[in-house]
Amino acid sequence: MSRDARVVVLGHVDHGKSTLIGRLLHDTGSLPEARIAEVVASSRRRGLETEWSFALDALQDERDQAVTIDTTRVWLRIGERRFAIIDAPGHEEFLANAMTGASDADAAVLVVDAERGVEDQTRRHVYLLGLLAIREVIVAVNKIDAAGDPARIAAAGDAARRALDAVGVTASAVVPVSARDGDNVASRSARTPWYGGPALTELLASVAARRERADDEPLRIWVQDVYRRGDERVVAGVVRSGRVRTGDVLRVAPSGKTARIAALRGWPRDAESAGPGEPVGVVFDAPVYVDRGDLLSHEDGAPAAVRSLHVRVCWFDREPPHAGETVRLRAGSADVSALIVSVLATTDPRTLEAPEHGVASRGMVYELALQTAVPVALDLRERCALARRGVPVGAAHAVSLQPLGVNVVAASHLVDASARAERNAHRGLVVWLTGLPASGKTTIAMHVERELFRRGYHVYALDGDTLRTGLSRDLDFSSEGRSENIRRVAEVAKLLADAGTIALISLVSPSASDRARAREIVGEGFHEVYVAASLATCERRDPKNLYKRARAGEIAGFTGIDAPYDVPEAAELVLNTERNDVDRTVADAVEYVVRAARLRAPSRSVNGSA
C-alpha cells in the first residue's frame, strides 16, 4: 500500500471547488451511503438538485448561503492510496481559513471556471501556492458543461498556467472537467475528444506522497520544554531537519553553549537516533541552560542568531502591520517580541504590484524590517509566523538576516556629558527597577520607554532576559553568576547614561549588596525603583511559568521560592503593582523620570528687558 497524500482544492468563490470534491467523493465510492442519502435529502429540502458540495459544507450557514466558510477535509480512496482532500474557502473574507487548510498540503488542485477564467481569488490562491512552495499543482478547468467552446476552455487553462508561472509554480497538468456531470473527474469523458488526457483521479493517483525533509540537511531541533525526571533534565523537542545521535555534541542557540548527548530518552524505550519530524528527549552529559525557544544544532552549520531581519509575510488580519508596532515573531518554538522597524514593500498578490491606496490588508504581502527584543536563532527561508495577541496573523519567511556582530571601538571624548544633555534637553540617567519575578518591572520599563520616546526623550529599556541572552550568556544563575551579571549591566547602564540616554533597567537584582555596587558603578545618576508586589500575586501572574517550574523543582535558586529577595530600604521610588494598575504605575514612573532628567535652571538669559 502506498502512502497517504494531502491535496488542497483552491480557487475563486463559485468556481465549483466543493462540488468537485463532492463529485470526487461520490464517483470514487468514498462517500458513505448514509451521507449520500443525507446530501440528497438536504438538497431536496432547499429545492435543489443533488448538491454534492453539501457533503462538505456541513455548517448550516454554508448550506443556506451556498458558500464554503471554513476549511474542511475529507478522505478519498483511489486504488490503494488515501488522499486527504482539503477544501479551502474561495471567498476573500476567508483567506486565513484557506491558508489554514493549504499549509500542510503535498499537492493542489486549482479550480478555474471555464467561462469566467482567472479571477481575484484565483490569483490570491496562486500566490499562496507559491508561498507554500507546493510543487504539484493540477489545474481543473470546471463547468465545461456550461462553456462548451473548447477554445474558451483552453484559454482559461492557459491563463491559470501563466498566473502560476508568475509566482514560480509550474502546473503539472490542466484537465477540463464538469463537476456537475462528472466529465474527466473519475473517468475520461467522451464529451472532450479534443482533450484525450487522463481524468483527475488518474492525475491524483500519481501525486507524490508527503514530502519529508531529508536527514542529510543540517540538524535543527526545536526545544519545546524541559522535563525533570528523577535527577535528570530531559530536553523535549522535535527534530526539524537532519539526524541526531547519542554522543553528538550539540550547540544551543542563541546562547552558543555546547554539550554532548548522554542519552535520547523515550518511552517505552530510549532511542539511538532521531530524524526529521520525530520527537526527542535529549539528556546532556553536563549541565547546560536550555529552554523552550532554543534551537539545537551540531557545531558545524549552526544557525544564525539575529536581532535584525527582513521577512516577507502574507497577512491575514484586518488591521495591517504598522511601523512602530510590536508583534510576536515565531520561528519553530521560539516566540519573541519583535518591533516592526519599517514596512519596506507591499505587494498585492492579485496584480503582483504595489496595491492601490486603501486596499484591504487581508491577503496583502508585506516585506517588513524587524528588530527582535532578544536574539533569536533561525535559518533563512524558515517558515515563521507573526502573531498578535497569540493569534498567528501572517505566514512569513525570513528573506534576510543580519547576524549579531561585535564592534570594539576605543574612543576618547571631546564632548562631555553636559554638552550632550544640553543638546538633548535632558540628562542621561539610570533607572534601576528591582523586584520579584513577575512583579511588573519589564512591563513598566517598556511602557515608560514608549511614553518617553513619544515625548522626544532619548530612552532605552534593557531587561534581564535581553542581557542574559547576549552580554551575559556565558553566566549561570548561581550567586556569583548573578553578581557578575549585575556588574555588567551596571557598566552598560553607565555607558548609556554617559551617552545621554535614559537607561531603564529591569532586573530582579535580589541582593542589596549587588544593587549597592551598581549604584557605586553608575554614580550620580542612579535611581533605584522598587517594583512592589507580594509573592502570592507574582506567583499567580507567572506569565513565563517560572514559579510553577520552580515549585516543581525544575529551577533551583529561584528568587522568592528558594532564594531570598532583599527588599530595598531606601529606594528613590516605590511602585506598587498590586494596588495600582499599569497605567497608574507607568504614569507615576514617567513623572518621576521626567523630573529627574530635567536640566537645572537654564543658563541663557530669560527674556524681559533685553
Place this chain on the structure above:
Amino acid sequence: MDRSVNDDLDALESGAIAIVRDAYRLFEPCCVLWSMGKDSTALLWLMRKAFLGRVPIPVVQLDTGMELPEVYAFRDQIAREWELDLRAEHCPPEESCDPSLPPQSRAAARKTEGLRALLAREGYRAVFVGIRRDEQATRAKERIVSPRSLDGSWNVREQPPEFWGYTLTEIPHGGHVRVHPLLAWTELDVWRYTQRENVPIVPLYLAREGMRYRSLGEKNITLPIASGASTIGEIIAELETTREPERAGRTMDFESEASFERLRGAGYM
C-alpha cells in the same frame, strides 16, 4: 505491517506528540478528557510517550452514569495500571437539560454541562480532547488549538488561522482552549495504531455473536452494528471496505440536520 503505513503512523504520532508537548507547556493548568473509547485511549497512550511514561495531568471522565459495565471495568483497570490521576466528573441529571433538545442529544448536553462545571471549578485553561476531523462534518472544521469563550461556546465563524504548526498561544479572556492532537487522524489510523502499539481497548469493540460496537456512547443511545470482526486486524480489514459512517450507531447524530452543530456550538466535544 507495510512499511509506508508504518511511516504514516509515525508521522501522525510525532505530530500529535509535538502538539501535546507545546500545549502542556503553554497552558496551565490543563486536563485530558477520557471516554475510555479507542481514540481517547490512544491519546493517553501517546501522552505517555510524550511525557516519558506517565500522563502528568488529570484524566477526566465526564460520567453520565450510563456507560456500559465493560466500559467502567476497563476504566478502573487502565487507571490503575497506567497510574492515571483519574477524576470522574458526575454530570448533572437529564432534567437539568434544555428541554427543546431532542431526547437522544441529552446525554451529550449533560456532558457539556458537566464539562462547564468542571472548568468553572478547577479553572483548567486547556482541555485535551481526542476528536478527529473524519468523525463528523462539523468536527472537520475544527482547529488543533480551538478557543472557547467564557461560557464554553465555540465560535465557528471566527476561528484563528493555523498553519505550519503555528497555533493559537493565548487563551481568550476568561475562556479556555480545546486541544485536539488527533484531529488529522482517521478511524483507520487509530485502529492501525492501536494494533501496532498494542494499546488496550474495551472488548465491546470486538464482535461477539455477529455484533460489535464501532463507536462507544451511552448504553441507551448507542447501538452495536452487525459485524464478524473479532480481532483488531479484522476490524481494519472491515474498515478498508465499509461505506457506513463510524457514528452510524450514534442515534443523536441523526435527529435533525443541525443538532450536532448546535451541540458543538454550545461546548460539546
